[in-house]
Amino acid sequence: MNERIDAPWIPAWVPASGHALRHAGVHFDAVRIRGDQGERVATELMVRADFDAGPVVREVSGDRNLYFLLPPQTASEFRWPPGVRALTRRHGTLAYVGVPALTGMTWPLSWRSEPSEKAPFVAGELLREVVDGVVSRAGSRRWQG
Template structure:
């Protein structure tokens, strides 16, 4: 079999169809930013990375949150600004985030940026820098 023509492997935490809840802290940590602020953080992160930011999930209902998926146990190393909420296993409670499939009907969730072999997760340090820049306006990414 020609490896170059094979599709890249899909992470085990991405459902085959629809969407599914995944336990945070097992495969990834998450940082949630609500509403337009989440869209702005995602936009800036995507611009900075040449649209290779790693997995970013959007919710189309409720507060329209944006979830940035980070390597497990990486998010707690940062002090997140107001407006960015760490969701991780270090919080002493179980937390879940909805993950859409890579194709088909996934509403109300969709990918703002998909995981790739090169970017299986959002870089925690870079996300922190961009979140501070957007939410606090203190530094340039």
Template sequence: MTMTNAIHRPDWIPASGHQLRVTGIHFDAVRIEGARGERVAGRLIESADGGDAGPIVCEATGYRWMYFLLAPGEVRRHDWPLGVQQFGGRSTLSLTYIGIPALDGNTWPLRWFSEPTPDAPYVDAESLLAAAVSTG
């Protein structure tokens, strides 16, 4: 029996508040701004089995970036459309840190739009690419 929306806290998710994590180690990340990012995230959740789209973090302030967390090494395997920023991969010369919120408690200004689950520990890159292209 498969459990969806089960509590799943990988070791890179802090127990409280939020912490910065380096991309390319525990995950790669794709970043999409504001309303477009929300549309992409909504499509991923709608199309995901049981609504488990994988880890998506959003910012509550500023540009309201949406961060889609992919398996390490996955971001460089795809050609992302304009407006989609990529973080991670071995060919990156600089380090990029992404803020990761705890699963509960005060994590402002970050929050989970979609949490990682045992069935979706990462966002599926192919599904994300399709959603990003269709919202262009």
């Protein structure tokens, strides 16, 4: 059940079973958005990317963060609103992101959107557009992070 799916497009940073911590900025950069806001962003991103948005990791406990995984050294190219945090290696920041396997028991992590051959990473420009749209639609509701 926890056997690794052998396909050349599966990134080496995806563990064969369970989950593993990966250093943000090495294999990928990550953009962290908490709870309901993260879910709204993920849903819109999936629709706009024809349901092949690239890797989005969901924490199913605690703050229920979602981590949108971008190519390394790209997340800091964008200005993110309050409550959205770019996790990179820039400015001496050390951050780790839990990455689940594609199959088997991975609790408390799961894939909201898996990496694919066509979309091994989330497109940063598209993510920024979606975040802007979700923030503007929130209107008078407070953007929480």
